[in-house]
Amino acid sequence: MANRAKIALIGNPNAGKSSLFNSLTGLRQKTGNFPGVTMDKLTGIWELEPGKEIEILDLPGIYSIYPKSLDEELVINILGNPNHEDYPDMAIVVADASNLKRNLLLFSQVRDLGIPTVLALNMIDVAENQGFVINSLKLARELNVEVIEINAKKGIGVNGLKLAVAQTLKNRFASNDALPLPVEDQLLKDIAAKFGETDPYRALLWLMEHDRMKMFTQAQREAFDGIMVKNHFFAKTYKSRETVKRYELLTEIVDRCVINLNRQWDDEPVKTWTDRLDKAFLHPILGYVIFLGILFIMFQAVFTWASVPMDGIDSLVAHINDYLKEVLPASKLTDLLTDGLIAGIGGVLIFVPQIAFLFLFISLLEETGYMSRVMFIMDKMMRRFGLNGKSVVPLISGVACAVPAIMSTRSIGSWKDRLITIMVTPLMSCSARLPIYTVLISLVVPEKNTLFGLFNLQGVALFALYLLGFFMALISAALMKKILKFNEKSYFIMELPTYKGPRFKHIAISILNSVKAFVFEAGKIIVAISIVLWVFASYGPGDSMTQAEQTVKQQYPSLRGIDLENKIAAQKLENSYAGHFGKIIEPVIKPIGYDWKIGIALITSFAAREVFVGTMSTIYSLGGETDDENATIKQRMRSEINPDTGKPMYDTALGFSLLIFYAFAMQCMSTLATTYRETKSWKYPVIQFAYMTTLAYVAALIVYQVLK
Amino acid sequence: MATLAELKVGDKAVIAGFTDELLSLKLLEMGCLPGTIVELTHTAPFGDPIALKVSGYTLSMRKEEASTINIRECKNI
Numbered sequence: 001m002a003n004r005a006k007i008a009l010i011g012n013p014n015a016g017k018s019s020l021f022n023s024l025t026g027l028r029q030k031t032g033n034f035p036g037v038t039m040d041k042l043t044g045i046w047e048l049e050p051g052k053e054i055e056i057l058d059l060p061g062i063y064s065i066y067p068k069s070l071d072e073e074l075v076i077n078i079l080g081n082p083n084h085e086d087y088p089d090m091a092i093v094v095a096d097a098s099n100l101k102r103n104l105l106l107f108s109q110v111r112d113l114g115i116p117t118v119l120a121l122n123m124i125d126v127a128e129n130q131g132f133v134i135n136s137l138k139l140a141r142e143l144n145v146e147v148i149e150i151n152a153k154k155g156i157g158v159n160g161l162k163l164a165v166a167q168t169l170k171n172r173f174a175s176n177d178a179l180p181l182p183v184e185d186q187l188l189k190d191i192a193a194k195f196g197e198t199d200p201y202r203a204l205l206w207l208m209e210h211d212r213m214k215m216f217t218q219a220q221r222e223a224f225d226g227i228m229v230k231n232h233f234f235a236k237t238y239k240s241r242e243t244v245k246r247y248e249l250l251t252e253i254v255d256r257c258v259i260n261l262n263r264q265w266d267d268e269p270v271k272t273w274t275d276r277l278d279k280a281f282l283h284p285i286l287g288y289v290i291f292l293g294i295l296f297i298m299f300q301a302v303f304t305w306a307s308v309p310m311d312g313i314d315s316l317v318a319h320i321n322d323y324l325k326e327v328l329p330a331s332k333l334t335d336l337l338t339d340g341l342i343a344g345i346g347g348v349l350i351f352v353p354q355i356a357f358l359f360l361f362i363s364l365l366e367e368t369g370y371m372s373r374v375m376f377i378m379d380k381m382m383r384r385f386g387l388n389g390k391s392v393v394p395l396i397s398g399v400a401c402a403v404p405a406i407m408s409t410r411s412i413g414s415w416k417d418r419l420i421t422i423m424v425t426p427l428m429s430c431s432a433r434l435p436i437y438t439v440l441i442s443l444v445v446p447e448k449n450t451l452f453g454l455f456n457l458q459g460v461a462l463f464a465l466y467l468l469g470f471f472m473a474l475i476s477a478a479l480m481k482k483i484l485k486f487n488e489k490s491y492f493i494m495e496l497p498t499y500k501g502p503r504f505k506h507i508a509i510s511i512l513n514s515v516k517a518f519v520f521e522a523g524k525i526i527v528a529i530s531i532v533l534w535v536f537a538s539y540g541p542g543d544s545m546t547q548a549e550q551t552v553k554q555q556y557p558s559l560r561g562i563d564l565e566n567k568i569a570a571q572k573l574e575n576s577y578a579g580h581f582g583k584i585i586e587p588v589i590k591p592i593g594y595d596w597k598i599g600i601a602l603i604t605s606f607a608a609r610e611v612f613v614g615t616m617s618t619i620y621s622l623g624g625e626t627d628d629e630n631a632t633i634k635q636r637m638r639s640e641i642n643p644d645t646g647k648p649m650y651d652t653a654l655g656f657s658l659l660i661f662y663a664f665a666m667q668c669m670s671t672l673a674t675t676y677r678e679t680k681s682w683k684y685p686v687i688q689f690a691y692m693t694t695l696a697y698v699a700a701l702i703v704y705q706v707l708k
Numbered sequence: 709m710a711t712l713a714e715l716k717v718g719d720k721a722v723i724a725g726f727t728d729e730l731l732s733l734k735l736l737e738m739g740c741l742p743g744t745i746v747e748l749t750h751t752a753p754f755g756d757p758i759a760l761k762v763s764g765y766t767l768s769m770r771k772e773e774a775s776t777i778n779i780r781e782c783k784n785i
Contacts, residue, residue: 063734063737064733064737066737068734099739099764099765101739101763102737102763102765105737130764236730236733240733240736244736244741247739282752285753372768376752376757376759376768377752379752379756379757380752380757381754383770389757491731491734491769491770491773492757492768492769492770493731493735493768493773494768494769495765495766495767496759496765496766496767497765497766
């Protein structure tokens with residue numbers, strides 16, 4: 001890592017910044033983050049000339065240097081702080097030529113910060129189709145900056161960009177001049193006296209945005225406040241007036257550099273494809289029908305299509321495990337490797353197909369510009385519940401898996417709305433709950449009954465559980481809206497971008513990065529927990545485990561083979577640490593109808609709920625991985641007798657109590673880890689865990705006590 | 709004075725000013741400058757939010773936000 005030059009990519013959302021980033025860096029991206037929408041910084045390597053590599057920093061899309069939400073703060077924290085580790089040597093501002101003035105506003109702010117800047121003019125073809133011809137040479141002269149015409153989608157203009165960047169890196173020419181809207185000299189002098197000599201616009205940025213900039217201490221912030229009071233300087237007023245002034249200057253420049261062909265003959269503006277498509281997509285009825293249709297296809301993909309590779313991964317992992325068990329000497333270490341480690345990795349990999357499909361759909365919808373229409377038609381409905389039109393996407397994704405769903409909340413600008421969305425998304429019934437639902441429903445809901453002779457009652461019950469999760473998410477959101485106090489104002493001032501054809505390379509990279517991040521980031525935690533759980537379920541205090549084996553052999557002298565092994569396994573589990581934990585929590589779970597065996601399942605499925613079924617089969621002396629495993633689990637669970645009452649253990653009350661518990665409880669380490677990553681605080685995953693588990697417990701208690 | 713929230717689909721108007729200082733900066737940055745012509749192109753089901761054509765692109769906002777934008781009549785150009 002020799003000292004590579006750093007370049008920041010800056011631009012409006014939808015200006016083609018991420019396309020350019022992808023075409024410059026290809027797969028050489030460092031992702032600690034999930035792209036799709038760049039919400040955190042993303043870095044990649046660009047080979048400027050043979051042997052000369054530079055680092056490119058892709059920053060979140062912004063309309064102005066003044067942040068309006070948390071994710072936008074990142075930009076000033078980097079660009080406003082020359083001592084920041086990511087402070088760039090220069091910037092490339094990507095501008096959408098079809099909306100030149102608005103894009104140049106940001107450019108002029110970045111340039112005035114004193115950062116050497118090159119302007120990459122994208123989507124010139126779109127501008128020309130709309131009747132605007134841009135003289136980019138003249139624009140370059142007027143702005144006193146290198147202007148390069150590019151086509152980010154097709155990767156055209158990269159060579160010109162290389163030259164301009166190499167040139168700028170050499171001469172470090174920053175074309176900022178006087179402040180567009182002058183301030184009193186005294187104000188700048190006061191800032192310089194306290195914080196040292198700096199670029200005037202940067203000094204003003206510090207003064208106005210010091211609260212959002214991490215580089216300042218509390219004392220420094222108070223000093224800034226003092227300077228503002230002393231000089232009667234009002235940040236809000238200055239920002240507004242500055243913006244108007246910049247637009248005035250830019251209008252003059254744009255008028256000189258752009259020829260508008262429309263004005264000469266056009267009365268009626270041209271109906272574009274976007275106008276036509278919006279007629280359908282934003283239609284009061286048809287709009288919803290189309291949206292539901294797309295949702296339907298998406299669920300088909302996630303549940304049906306993804307199950308093929310998922311089964312493949314499942315059996316592959318099982319095969320590897322069996323093979324290793326055969327070739328490796330039987331030992332605790334082998335068990336740890338196979339049942340602990342590889343099973344844990346398998347538990348991570350199994351979700352890869354669903355995550356890939358989800359991200360395929362979500363990035364397709366985002367790429368094409370349809371997603372913002374969904375937000376548009378859903379905003380009013382969601383707002384009643386303290387959510388936001390933009391919350392729709394995570395809630396939908398949550399039915400597959402809360403992990404990518406929570407990641408997709410990054411597109412929600414308002415921190416309050418985003419936080420509420422993150423907090424309630426895990427209430428959506430994810431795919432890991434499906435096997436539990438299936439087993440329990442088949443135990444407590446009769447199969448033959450039909451409602452109005454139309455529906456299978458079990459199917460209705462399953463659907464009801466999904467609805468229950470959705471409504472509980474809405475109700476929780478409405479409550480949080482009342483409780484959470486933030487000063488941040490939620491708004492929905494949002495660009496509806498023109499529809500665009502998807503860039504498949506971009507989508508592929510986005511899916512790849514998401515999957516990679518899921519496997520490595522969430523995977524680390526899942527594997528760690530699996531190993532810990534395996535250890536606790538395989539070892540017990542003292543020699544209790546050896547004793548367990550002898551006890552079983554004495555009690556059931558006639559048992560042989562697999563039955564004996566299963567009995568021993570069950571006895572061992574009871575004597576293991578996990579078994580002891582189950583016994584410890586038994587008093588707590590007694591009121592909701594559970595015994596220590598279910599307690600173990602609750603503990604083991606804390607890390608990932610899908611472990612429930614597996615634990616149940618171990619507890620109820622089941623073994624083998626045959627296809628009719630489910631049927632056997634059902635049979636065994638059905639024949640389990642409650643020792644206190646002498647009646648079947650899994651009656652209606654317990655069954656529904658368990659169903660409700662699993663519907664609401666937060667039993668997913670990966671989700672909690674994702675919430676931590678996305679909120680950057682332990683507070684929220686802790687609250688999330690507490691409120692969901694309390695909700696699950698109380699709901700299960702009510703259900704059990706009423707049905708008992 | 710009339711506000712943007714009162715427009716109907718197809719109506720055009722000229723932005724005259726803002727009544728909410730906090731929102732006004734965001735609106736200015738998005739190109740809603742005083743003197744700019746806007747056209748209401750779509751309303752979401754239930755009438756909120758709304759979509760406007762402004763300086764060559766489509767901008768959506770809630771009615772509540774639109775009501776902070778004062779407008780004046782747009783003389784036929």
